[in-house]
Amino acid sequence: MPPADVLPEGERLMTICNSCRYCEGFCAVFPAMERRVVFKEADLNYLANLCHNCGECFHACQYAPPHEFAVNVPKVLAEIRAQSYRKYSWPFLTGGAWWLAPAFAVPSLAFTPYAGIPKGVMVSVFGAAAFLVLLSWGIGLRRFLKEQTTNPPLRPRAFFDALKDVLTVSNLSSHGAGCTYPSERHSQARRWFHHLTFYGFALCFASTSTAAMYDNFLGRHPPYPYLSVPVVLGTLGGVGLIAGPLGLLALKMRRDRRLVDPRQDRMDFSFIALLLLSAITGLALMIFRATPAMSRLLAIHLAVISALFVTFACGKFVHGIYRSAALLRSALEQRSGNEREHGREG
Amino acid sequence: MAAPDISCDVLVAGGGNAALCAALSAREFGADVLVVEAAPSEFRGGNSRHTRNMRCLSDAYGEDEFMADLLRVTGGRTDERLARIAIRASSDAQVWMKRQGVRFQPAFAGTLHLGRTNAFFLGGGKALLNAYYEAARRCGIRVLYNAEVTGLKPCGATVQVGGNPVEIRAKAVVLAAGGFEANIEWLKEAWGDAAENFLIRGTPFNKGRVLKLVLDAGAQPVGDPKQCHAVAIDARAPKFDGGIVTRLDCLPLGIVVNREGVRFYDEGEDLWPKRYAIWGRLVAAQPGQIAWSIVDSKVVGKFMPSVFPPVKADSIRELACTLGLPVDAVQTTVKHFNECVRPGQFDHTALDDCRTEGLTPTKSHWAWAIDTPPFLSYPLRPGITFTYLGVKVDESANVVMCDGTTAPNIFAAGEMMAGNILGQGYLAGFGMTIGTVFGRIAGKQAALAAR
Numbered sequence: 001m002p003p004a005d006v007l008p009e010g011e012r013l014m015t016i017c018n019s020c021r022y023c024e025g026f027c028a029v030f031p032a033m034e035r036r037v038v039f040k041e042a043d044l045n046y047l048a049n050l051c052h053n054c055g056e057c058f059h060a061c062q063y064a065p066p067h068e069f070a071v072n073v074p075k076v077l078a079e080i081r082a083q084s085y086r087k088y089s090w091p092f093l094t095g096g097a098w099w100l101a102p103a104f105a106v107p108s109l110a111f112t113p114y115a116g117i118p119k120g121v122m123v124s125v126f127g128a129a130a131f132l133v134l135l136s137w138g139i140g141l142r143r144f145l146k147e148q149t150t151n152p153p154l155r156p157r158a159f160f161d162a163l164k165d166v167l168t169v170s171n172l173s174s175h176g177a178g179c180t181y182p183s184e185r186h187s188q189a190r191r192w193f194h195h196l197t198f199y200g201f202a203l204c205f206a207s208t209s210t211a212a213m214y215d216n217f218l219g220r221h222p223p224y225p226y227l228s229v230p231v232v233l234g235t236l237g238g239v240g241l242i243a244g245p246l247g248l249l250a251l252k253m254r255r256d257r258r259l260v261d262p263r264q265d266r267m268d269f270s271f272i273a274l275l276l277l278s279a280i281t282g283l284a285l286m287i288f289r290a291t292p293a294m295s296r297l298l299a300i301h302l303a304v305i306s307a308l309f310v311t312f313a314c315g316k317f318v319h320g321i322y323r324s325a326a327l328l329r330s331a332l333e334q335r336s337g338n339e340r341e342h343g344r345e346g
Numbered sequence: 347m348a349a350p351d352i353s354c355d356v357l358v359a360g361g362g363n364a365a366l367c368a369a370l371s372a373r374e375f376g377a378d379v380l381v382v383e384a385a386p387s388e389f390r391g392g393n394s395r396h397t398r399n400m401r402c403l404s405d406a407y408g409e410d411e412f413m414a415d416l417l418r419v420t421g422g423r424t425d426e427r428l429a430r431i432a433i434r435a436s437s438d439a440q441v442w443m444k445r446q447g448v449r450f451q452p453a454f455a456g457t458l459h460l461g462r463t464n465a466f467f468l469g470g471g472k473a474l475l476n477a478y479y480e481a482a483r484r485c486g487i488r489v490l491y492n493a494e495v496t497g498l499k500p501c502g503a504t505v506q507v508g509g510n511p512v513e514i515r516a517k518a519v520v521l522a523a524g525g526f527e528a529n530i531e532w533l534k535e536a537w538g539d540a541a542e543n544f545l546i547r548g549t550p551f552n553k554g555r556v557l558k559l560v561l562d563a564g565a566q567p568v569g570d571p572k573q574c575h576a577v578a579i580d581a582r583a584p585k586f587d588g589g590i591v592t593r594l595d596c597l598p599l600g601i602v603v604n605r606e607g608v609r610f611y612d613e614g615e616d617l618w619p620k621r622y623a624i625w626g627r628l629v630a631a632q633p634g635q636i637a638w639s640i641v642d643s644k645v646v647g648k649f650m651p652s653v654f655p656p657v658k659a660d661s662i663r664e665l666a667c668t669l670g671l672p673v674d675a676v677q678t679t680v681k682h683f684n685e686c687v688r689p690g691q692f693d694h695t696a697l698d699d700c701r702t703e704g705l706t707p708t709k710s711h712w713a714w715a716i717d718t719p720p721f722l723s724y725p726l727r728p729g730i731t732f733t734y735l736g737v738k739v740d741e742s743a744n745v746v747m748c749d750g751t752t753a754p755n756i757f758a759a760g761e762m763m764a765g766n767i768l769g770q771g772y773l774a775g776f777g778m779t780i781g782t783v784f785g786r787i788a789g790k791q792a793a794l795a796a797r
Contacts, residue, residue: 019591019653022398022470025451034455037651059476060469062395062589066388175449
């Protein structure tokens with residue numbers, strides 16, 4: 001479907017859903033939909049970013065194709081979501097970030113025959129990259145928030161609700177049964193593989209941060225012993241970051257294609273590939289750090305990490321940013337909605 | 347492709363809630379079970395696809411109140427013994443359902459008036475069916491789709507599977523294939539040509555084929571053969587399978603006119619959940635089986651959003667023109683209605699004191715002048731939910747013949763026997779209760795009979 005038709009299709013579906021409402025118990029999307037009567041682009045972008053593409057509503061839908069209403073909420077919201085990434089992302093969105101890994105590896109390897117990569121260069125390059133990533137997220141978030149015409153009142157407890165939703169991916173649990181991914185049968189597999197990926201990534205980030213602290217402030221320089229904090233965190237994280245994306249990839253390959261927006265495959269695969277490569281090169285670096293291959297491995301690892309940085313700002317990683325923002329908005333709406341209802345009763 | 351001859355202990359004709367409850371229960375009692383569903387897998391489940399809850403006994407909703415509700419809606423046309431079996435087993439049934447993988451949730455938004463009496467399926471009826479079919483797959487029940495029963499025998503049935511006849515030998519048969527609401531020809535026997543203009547809210551597969559076979563074989567009919575549950579739905583709905591989203595609940599908030607631009611019934615007679623089921627028949631009795639609900643912008647937001655957009659206009663004249671209705675007649679109707687409206691405190695959530703005086707037919711509640719543009723209209727047609735005709739059964743769901751004997755090894759469940767309990771009228775979610783309870787009974791008894 002050409003992108004121009006995606007928003008009217010989203011509006012059509014949400015109008016059907018809003019007069020049915022059978023799915024309201026599944027996830028955050030449907031209660032948020034019920035709080036609205038019109039479905040303009042801002043509403044659809046918000047709902048699309050709330051959707052985790054679990055597929056539950058598709059299988060439960062009495063209007064799913066081949067019914068003439070042809071209701072396919074997960075797929076249409078996926079298409080709208082992709083369009084919203086393109087709209088919000090700064091400076092741009094790319095599906096092909098994984099190509100950057102070999103591209104970055106060339107200049108990076110070029111350094112190694114001489115003295116390795118100077119620490120100053122490394123710190124300033126990644127410092128600048130981190131700044132750009134944060135700036136990009138800030139701009140994207142601002143665009144997301146500015147598009148919403150109304151904003152629910154701020155409630156501190158809603159932040160905890162949203163944090164819990166993000167950290168537990170509660171919307172993929174379907175009340176404990178697990179979501180209908182990759183097929184119609186309920187399964188927690190996707191949620192667990194997401195956890196492995198997410199927490200694996202968090203551990204790797206913690207490992208790098210600790211190492212940087214040791215190196216710069218505590219005067220303890222690498223290489224660190226195998227049982228030191230950075231190495232243990234990095235090893236555990238690396239294992240998670242291999243198992244998680246591999247699992248997600250395996251599930252994705254078996255995913256019911258009726259619910260998939262194929263134009264996002266490149267972005268998804270690219271992200272998965274870069275996460276895997278960064279974990280593999282990172283672990284290899286740890287294992288072979290005492291060998292002559294070390295400086296080349298470091299160059300390759302840093303090239304992969306650089307490419308991964310690009311996906312933070314311009315690739316699939318942004319799903320986490322906009323989904324978290326949408327979950328927070330949903331939690332805020334729910335909190336203020338509950339207050340209103342209780343007020344009415346009292 | 348199925349083999350030309352299949353044998354099983356228990357054959358279940360139908361693929362909806364009652365059929366699956368029967369199949370799963372028969373399997374629990376050790377039977378080898380085959381389910382034949384007329385629909386393809388995507389449309390399996392009959393009208394259960396469109397349901398969302400079932401009426402259940404609970405601490406908050408006792409047997410006496412439940413029974414009183416049933417007597418009220420049926421006007422006493424119920425077999426009280428069977429009704430009490432369904433009511434008493436409805437609470438335990440939920441435990442069994444959960445064991446099969448069915449999940450429940452609090453009452454849906456917009457249906458809070460049913461929160462006390464009805465248990466809602468998480469995700470609605472199709473999610474319930476998915477859980478049952480998954481449970482059936484796990485315990486080795488065979489399911490044939492696109493399989494229409496064309497002949498019933500004492501020890502089995504002839505089934506057309508994708509157009510090829512297949513003989514099925516079974517030791518017992520459970521009939522749970524629904525009513526005949528999708529069979530326009532059959533509906534015409536009671537309604538005449540008017541039935542051509544009916545919309546069928548549920549599955550196009552409920553042709554009443556199995557019902558006809560068993561009645562022709564001498565089973566004793568129950569329930570009014572000429573009646574069906576008919577509500578007024580949006581006239582733009584598809585001919586079949588429009589389901590819940592085609593319903594309109596703005597009718598009591600405005601007026602309803604027919605093709606002549608004239609009102610024909612008290613739109614504000616009672617709260618909408620108590621009155622919506624008479625409007626199908628009312629519209630069916632109008633010329634062309636069509637009517638229009640007209641409201642003004644004051645009531646927008648006071649009814650559930652509908653799937654089709656209203657026809658809008660800035661004047662009643664323009665609205666009537668757009669709808670193709672006689673302009674003068676509609677203007678006169680609205681003007682006269684507005685003149686007869688007495689002052690009152692409008693409250694769409696209760697029986698308020700806004701009524702008309704000196705108007706025929708009167709409007710008893712929610713009579714508010716239609717004077718604030720834009721004016722909105724929704725076209726209405728009769729939407730058929732289900733038919734009442736079924737076969738008589740005993741407490742074991744055993745089919746009773748015209749001569750009073752029971753048919754050996756033939757059982758019925760669901761819509762095919764609901765008429766024993768729901769002789770007329772309707773009680774939200776009770777059809778699913780009957781289907782579940784008597785589905786389980788039929789399945790168990792069929793398995794025991796097959797031993």
